[in-house]
Amino acid sequence: MSLTAQLLLGSRQASGEAAAIYGINPATNERLEPGYPGASPAQVAEACALAETAFEPYRHSAPAARAAFLEAIAAQILALGDALIERAMLETGLPRARLEGERGRTIGQLLLFAEVVRAGDWLGVRIDPAQPQRTPLPRADLRLQHLPLGPVAVFGASNFPLAFSVAGGDTASALAAGCPVVVKAHSAHPGTSELVGRAVVAAALESGMPDGVFSLLYGSGNSVGQALAADPHIKAVGFTGSRQGGQALLATAQARREPIPVYAEMSSINPVLLLPAALANRTDTLAAGFAGSLQLGAGQFCTNPGLILGLDSPALNRFAELAAEALTRAEPQTMLTPGIHQAYREGVDALSRAEGVESLGSGPEDARPNGCQPRLFRTSATHFLADEQLQQEVFGASALLVSCRDETELAAVLDTLEGQLTATVQMDDQDGALARRLLPRLERKAGRVLFNGFPTGVEVCHAMVHGGPWPATSDSRTTSVGSAAIQRFLRPVCYQDCPPGLLPEALQDDNPWHLRRLQDGRYSS
Amino acid sequence: MSLTAQLLLGSRQASGEAAAIYGINPATNERLEPGYPGASPAQVAEACALAETAFEPYRHSAPAARAAFLEAIAAQILALGDALIERAMLETGLPRARLEGERGRTIGQLLLFAEVVRAGDWLGVRIDPAQPQRTPLPRADLRLQHLPLGPVAVFGASNFPLAFSVAGGDTASALAAGCPVVVKAHSAHPGTSELVGRAVVAAALESGMPDGVFSLLYGSGNSVGQALAADPHIKAVGFTGSRQGGQALLATAQARREPIPVYAEMSSINPVLLLPAALANRTDTLAAGFAGSLQLGAGQFCTNPGLILGLDSPALNRFAELAAEALTRAEPQTMLTPGIHQAYREGVDALSRAEGVESLGSGPEDARPNGCQPRLFRTSATHFLADEQLQQEVFGASALLVSCRDETELAAVLDTLEGQLTATVQMDDQDGALARRLLPRLERKAGRVLFNGFPTGVEVCHAMVHGGPWPATSDSRTTSVGSAAIQRFLRPVCYQDCPPGLLPEALQDDNPWHLRRLQDGRYSS
The missing domain is CATH 3.40.605.10 (Aldehyde Dehydrogenase; Chain A, domain 1)
Structure with missing residues (x-):
């Protein structure tokens, strides 16, 4: 063809x-014909x-x-x-x-x-x-x-x-x-x-x-x-x-x-909350699952998990270690365009230089054109709260782990976040009370709240919401x-005393399209 | 109290x-206490x-x-x-x-x-x-x-x-x-x-x-x-x-x-279309009905009929005459505020001075403070199409009758209109074919399309739309x-794999609020 x-x-x-x-073929930087x-x-x-x-x-x-x-x-x-x-x-x-x-x-x-x-x-x-x-x-x-x-x-x-x-x-x-x-x-x-x-x-x-x-x-x-x-x-x-x-x-x-x-x-950085019991009970699988979600499609998803939140603990340190280690085994991936690759590099460089931000690890260097070298950073809630640049989206496989001293600080970090497409909670039964306290904050920040999964992967169905408060979306x-x-793409129009011969099909008395209609305040079945 | x-x-x-x-008491211009x-x-x-x-x-x-x-x-x-x-x-x-x-x-x-x-x-x-x-x-x-x-x-x-x-x-x-x-x-x-x-x-x-x-x-x-x-x-x-x-x-x-x-x-001027058969058959009642709607509440309704459209004909001339005559019998009415009264006077004056616009009549002079003197003007479609100022809303009992040479010109007038809260069609059976041709234009211009009524009077019910394209509304x-x-005032939120104990009531399996829900694409009754 x-x-x-x-x-x-x-x-x-x-x-x-x-x-x-x-x-442009991003794998080679060659221009593709035709123009x-x-x-x-x-x-x-x-x-x-x-x-x-x-x-x-x-x-x-x-x-x-x-x-x-x-x-x-x-x-x-x-x-x-x-x-x-x-x-x-x-x-x-x-x-x-x-x-x-x-x-x-x-x-x-x-x-x-x-x-x-x-x-x-x-x-x-x-x-x-x-x-x-x-x-x-x-x-x-x-x-x-x-x-x-x-x-x-x-x-x-x-x-x-x-x-x-x-x-x-x-x-x-x-x-x-x-x-x-x-x-x-x-x-x-x-x-x-x-x-x-x-x-x-x-x-x-x-x-x-x-x-x-x-x-x-x-x-x-x-x-x-x-x-x-x-x-x-x-x-x-x-x-x-x-x-x-x-x-x-x-x-x-x-x-x-x-x-x-x-x-x-x-724009969305899709926070993932690692609640304490889940983090302690499933450190390894969470680290592996997160690293996989981060790298999926070289991180070039709107729902890429760019922010990890947890409470200071040995388990969180271990999670960080394991996730960083997983990145070293990253398969090489080519980013979509030279422009995206360039912006990714700049975003990652800015994070590297930001005050209080530590690089935890990265994927193998990839000398090929537009290769994605996944990155993981860490900072404290104090630094995160002080620098709104740290919540800028870096499009690509880059994430920032924010460690919080306690629930109060975790809540403060959530409150300072801009609107998100998704928010994810990793929780076990023992985390139930904490999750219940945090859920109202997440509902206000995101269009979709996930539990014990990762946000990449958007089901096309009736109950999906791929949306969320500004700047995740404009509406x-x-x-x-x-x-x-x-x-x-719709707007309502009301017809008042419209002669039957002029009524649109959807509104006719005999309901030729067999629609479910709100009739005098009650739904026809 | x-x-x-x-x-x-x-x-x-x-x-x-x-x-x-x-x-301020608009009937006396007296300041009302307290401040x-x-x-x-x-x-x-x-x-x-x-x-x-x-x-x-x-x-x-x-x-x-x-x-x-x-x-x-x-x-x-x-x-x-x-x-x-x-x-x-x-x-x-x-x-x-x-x-x-x-x-x-x-x-x-x-x-x-x-x-x-x-x-x-x-x-x-x-x-x-x-x-x-x-x-x-x-x-x-x-x-x-x-x-x-x-x-x-x-x-x-x-x-x-x-x-x-x-x-x-x-x-x-x-x-x-x-x-x-x-x-x-x-x-x-x-x-x-x-x-x-x-x-x-x-x-x-x-x-x-x-x-x-x-x-x-x-x-x-x-x-x-x-x-x-x-x-x-x-x-x-x-x-x-x-x-x-x-x-x-x-x-x-x-x-x-x-x-x-x-x-x-x-902002809305709520066009009323007088189709030929209705206009010929019901000239008197239409003129009386229109004059009543125009003056209701001194015309201070968002749905006040500020624009009358008809095809050149003796019946249209007779309608104009009768409507103007009805205005001379207007009861005195006080406008809501000195500011609204002033803006009304300025709007009416601007119409009086506009090129090609003729004053058909007005209500009795009313020397009391903020009295409304209803006004009716007439112009041709040619003038209306040439001057977008003529479709500026004049808040109060003022209307402009636009006479059109033929259906083409009537359609052109409709197409040039900005968005409206309402559009009204006065029609008899013989007008059916014309109404059918015009309806698509009206559906695009207005939030509510009325037949054989007048737009003042907005029912509070399930099927009402008080809205419409810009500038009738901003949305x-x-x-x-x-x-x-x-x-x-609502936004959708999706919960993915939410543990049952955390699910909001509306989403729980046992449906404690007895809601009609779209379950896997089908409505529960």
Whole structure:
């Protein structure tokens, strides 16, 4: 399957009119052909105008048709076969097994949203029938359903070239909600993006979806990304990436004549609490488990455990020793891009130089390009509380162990933390009372609280929350993973005394879509 | 019941340390005693710190206890008796019947949210049980519930001294969600605010709610309002007022170290479409109905019909004539404040001077202070499309009739409109096809679409949406009226492999609160 490096303006392929970007093989630092000319401002505008044109017919597509479209995307991605995996390996340095797993997750997400669309609970229908006899005033007939916001701009993520890029979670949930999508491919994997983008376009064509329901653009965040967030046709933004990148999009979205929501998943260091009994009883397995989670994917996960908290004790010292030792046996791993590698090195260097921070150990030196040398640091709660720089995310396999004198200090460290995607508690039965006291703090700081596990690994299901207070995300009221992600792209509309002939299907008396509806305050089954 | 003019810092009364504000009787322009010293920055901070202290115990209150608190507030407000109505009449110039009705609505809102809290659907529980045997990877046990955001700042509205002020919709929904509330009283009705605030404090005491669950402050928007939106303990803002005021709060909330959501209900001109058959068949009743809706409460409603759209026709001319004539019979009405009256006069003057705008008529001159002289203007679609100033909201009984040559021009006018709280269609059977073509445009512009009614009058129920795209509100994904308003103050949290002994009640296997839960993708009944 040859790459054409063409933008996808709906179903039309077009050569970008701006400077080309190139993928880079991070394992060799070699530039990968072809170059991908970026979208010009006019081409960004064209994609957004097409999305606007597609919005009206697309939002009126019946749930079954929209679900079939999502399933067709999944099938088209699978049909790309090994060419997709091979290109993604070249562009990201990620191993085959990881990418095959990620493809499975990507497809699983699309199928989950197809199910969700068919079930129709996302419509959130509420019907309060008229009460013409009510005194002093009669009640009108009031019916509520949710409608899609409009075209959505989605930004591919560097670290999930499939599951959070062109046809990833944001795209799947926005399409499920009835929103056309304009994707800006991440510049680190344009070829992977092209392949998936063409699969989406093929699925749209075969499903009879309106032209413009999906477009794919290449280019820089500063030009294409900002132009997308500023385009008046775009009504929401989905983004996974750096804090700086997310904040730049937010600023643009808020400065618009009509501000729009930005769902940016940005920054999290994912504290792991080692409670005393668990730490004493399971020192070895905890150290091994932590070291494994830290190094998974060279630490390039939003949920990477970058902060370990424990109470001063011989067991904590032993944990530190074992974890550091585990790092010395680290397998070599290539980071995703030279830029990420460079930022990782800088972050690690800053930690090394920070006052009161001790290096506990590191992985083997790796002279190959963009190799990740995992690092583990240690500091005291006193130092941690005094220097907010110590809670800056270092994207990659780097963690800081903070030892606390007592529960009070541990609680103070938790209270000083910014918002997190996850917080993890390692506890045994004897830790129950302490865990109970700490849980309220964790609930306030994180979108997901885990027990006796590690935060890497995000299940795509109904009950998942991949979200959390600022700066984990820009909107703590939402999740970007799991079926609840569809709610980000919807708004409620109420119909008052609407003549039956004009009522949308979801609101009709005979309930043709068999929806569960809140009828006069009670749910129909 | 004598007024003390004290701030309510939780249950503690304190004299404000900043300059006093005074209510003004708009019917006489007389200053009303007592003066209400404003909160100093330290007092604002104290109220917010108290709210933060109250948050942890308050959010853990059982649904039944929280519901009882809301019911106690309703009872305490009723127990204020006529003193409340009389003070509100003095401070707002609103007639007794209106205020008694508004008190009924305020109490109804509190009772509705008590019901909602008890039913527990707002917890949005989802449970995906563990699948330990799943390959290639087992699934963890994942359980989602919604938690309150934290302390909420609520701004009293000038035009609903009861239903959207101290214990109004924002306060009721925030308290229902489990969020402590700090209210800034609207400076136009401090005495009314004090009475209601004391009722809320009494209810909190008698219900055993934590001190600080509610505080009441007086002072200016620029000082107290801005300080509230900036306070790090405040996690969301509810506001109903001017576009300028809402935008100022938004700017502050977004510039915080941790940005927070602002639910600002700001500006709407609520288009009413007169479709041809309805207009021809019911010219007289439509004109009378419109004139009544326009003048209701001197037009001081967010849902006041400020824009009438019709197709050029003799019937439209006749409608204009009849509506203008109806205005000449307008009863005298006093506007809420000298400031609102002044802004109304300026808005009306600007319309009078605008190019292509003709004055169709006005109410009788009213020489008394702050009297409202209702106004009706007319212009062509061409002029309307050329001058975006013509769609600025004039708060008060002023409307602009826009006559369109044909459906294309009508559609163009709709497309040029900013977001609205409501859009109304007057139609008869013969208008069905046209209404069907226009409905998609209206759904995109407004939070509520009404048929054959007028937008004034907002039912407090489950299916209501009092919201809409910018600038109607700052967040089109929400409503500020009706039971769905609780969702504004919640965020999802996922618990992974939580030991049964630590699981929150809502998530426990035996479902002690008898909640409807999404269990493995299916709703329990």
